[in-house]
Amino acid sequence: MSEPVLRLEDVARRYGDLVVVEHIEFSLRPGETAALLGPSGSGKSSLLHIAGLLEKASAGEVHIMGRATSKLSDAERTHIRRATLGFVYQFHHLLPEFSALGNVALPQLIAGVKKKKAEAEAKRLLTLMGLGERLEHQPGQLSGGEQQRTAIARALANNPKILLADEPTGNLDPKTSDVVFDALLNLVRKEGLSAVIATHDQRLAKRMDRVFVIREQRLVEVRKEPV
Numbered sequence: 001m002s003e004p005v006l007r008l009e010d011v012a013r014r015y016g017d018l019v020v021v022e023h024i025e026f027s028l029r030p031g032e033t034a035a036l037l038g039p040s041g042s043g044k045s046s047l048l049h050i051a052g053l054l055e056k057a058s059a060g061e062v063h064i065m066g067r068a069t070s071k072l073s074d075a076e077r078t079h080i081r082r083a084t085l086g087f088v089y090q091f092h093h094l095l096p097e098f099s100a101l102g103n104v105a106l107p108q109l110i111a112g113v114k115k116k117k118a119e120a121e122a123k124r125l126l127t128l129m130g131l132g133e134r135l136e137h138q139p140g141q142l143s144g145g146e147q148q149r150t151a152i153a154r155a156l157a158n159n160p161k162i163l164l165a166d167e168p169t170g171n172l173d174p175k176t177s178d179v180v181f182d183a184l185l186n187l188v189r190k191e192g193l194s195a196v197i198a199t200h201d202q203r204l205a206k207r208m209d210r211v212f213v214i215r216e217q218r219l220v221e222v223r224k225e226p227v
């Protein structure tokens, strides 16, 4: 069996006296996709932020590609995050003055990739997301679903190993949500990525390899049975 790309070991998140989650054990292998379900306020975003090294756990350890991260400096955590992780949020956070191509190329340019190569990769990803005809459109000229597909392409632009998505279709109508979710899963599988996707939508969750739910501060694997 291959080593997990992501492992949470006895992780807890507390805010003062409020225990959001505790004793969280989770591991994800290369190429696996996992859905993260749970009622509003149960801690899905908190867990994704901890797994994505955006926040520190109150207790426990986060291993990324086999490396324990809790004792690393902020700079080292940022380095691992940029090299290994891609993020998609409910709201796309695209830069309005840049084209779709520019938005997807930008993280690569920041990482030091040459402009021509960055734009070629941006074009490849946007085309895979069905936006080959929309490369020069600015976010304001794109539909909500197209904006979110651009944000997904941007999350994959630095060739991450793990995609972390927080309600990536939560802001879309059901039909658009299906189209965007399909595009997301297809791209994740084609690129051989692992992914954790927080969602309220059990129907979408069932299309992932594994299904987890946060219940009474704990993470429970429910697989594909009804939650």
Ligand SMILES: Nc1ncnc2c1ncn2[C@@H]1O[C@H](COP(=O)(O)OP(=O)(O)OP(=O)(O)O)[C@@H](O)[C@H]1O
Residues within 6 Å of the ligand: 015, 020, 038, 039, 040, 041, 042, 043, 044, 045, 046, 047
């Ligand atoms: N910075 C903070 N300070 C205090 N409490 C916080 C903070 N951030 C989150 N919380 C609390 O932690 C709990 C979990 O929040 P979180 O955003 O992780 O839940 P969620 O499952 O993602 O919710 P939703 O589905 O509504 O986005 C909530 O009760 C929230 O109020």
